Amino acid sequence: MIPLGHQHIVEFLNCDSKILNDKEALENLLIQAIDKSELHVEKIISHKFDPVGVTVLAVISESHIGIHSYPESKHLSLDVFTCTDPEKNFRFIEYFKEKLKPSSVRLVQIQRGDSIEINRDDWITSSSTYGFDVRYHVKENLYRKESKFQLIEIIENENFGRMLFLDRDLQISEYDAHLYNEQLVKPVESAGIAVKNAAIMGGGDGGILNSVLKLNPDYVTLIDIDEDVINLSKKYLNKICENAFEDPRVTIHIEDVIKFIDGEHKFDAIICDLTMHPGAFSGIEHKDFLNLLFTKIKNMMNENGILTLQCGGEYEKENTELIKRALTNHFVEVKFHTSFIPSFCENWVFAEARK
Structure with a gap:
């Protein structure tokens, strides 16, 4: 799982001071707020x-919550840390606000994980594990x-x-989606098949889908x-996907690719555009996921079929090496190349292989 917390x-x-020195009352308030927030x-x-x-501390399935009261100052400090929908944090905070009736509330939101970022609505950071992060200005928050x-x-x-960002990783932008796709x-177009x-x-x-459809x-x-990604792309990223999802030649399966490739399917070309941590959804270590994925993909490919995939940024050398070893164990004519994607602010690595 990607380390990402809120x-x-x-x-x-200036809260209601009667409750602030009552341990049982604060425990009950904490439990009620957890329940109301669907934690x-x-x-x-x-x-x-x-x-x-x-002081009351709660271990929750989603991480932890802590409160400490200062009855003499009519003050309560709250720390909510979760690895789930941040809207639940806000519901929790609103419930406390409703019950404590403070004269004012001060709040700081911190993005936790590979990077630590004090959130501002007008910036978003796509973090890495190899020495630099990329920060983007938010002209407008759409979703x-x-x-x-x-x-x-x-x-x-x-x-x-x-x-589009998934777990704070940039996936695609309107400006250079065509370069990435x-x-x-x-390579599929040039494969001679x-x-x-x-x-x-x-x-x-839907960007790659739109491009593949042009090959007829x-x-x-x-x-x-994630069906939500598809539905939101139709709504907000129509310049990228256009009407690709409505094309009658297209069939969409909402499921884990590992489950899908267990079935009986045969393809001339397979394009793998999974996120950087696809095994997290299946609970499989990355190395094992790659070997399982490529084994099953090979079985799904027609003779002389072609596979293309994205391998991440050029500085993710360990990941690229894992992919290289796994590909060469299962395929022939394995090739790698890099291309600068402006919105990623770095060279991106792509691979292709034949059955």
């Missing part, structure tokens, strides 16, 4: 200080919500237009685990 540090000023309590630990002050699988954000940027589709039946794994933004295949199958 921490809200909140200060409630899930695992354990409560509390302590009443002498002469005043109470931000946790799906069943990941945090989905769509913003408008002055230079790159509309941009071309790296995956051009008749592409009658193609498959796209991932690619829920008979059928295209798109497999993506």
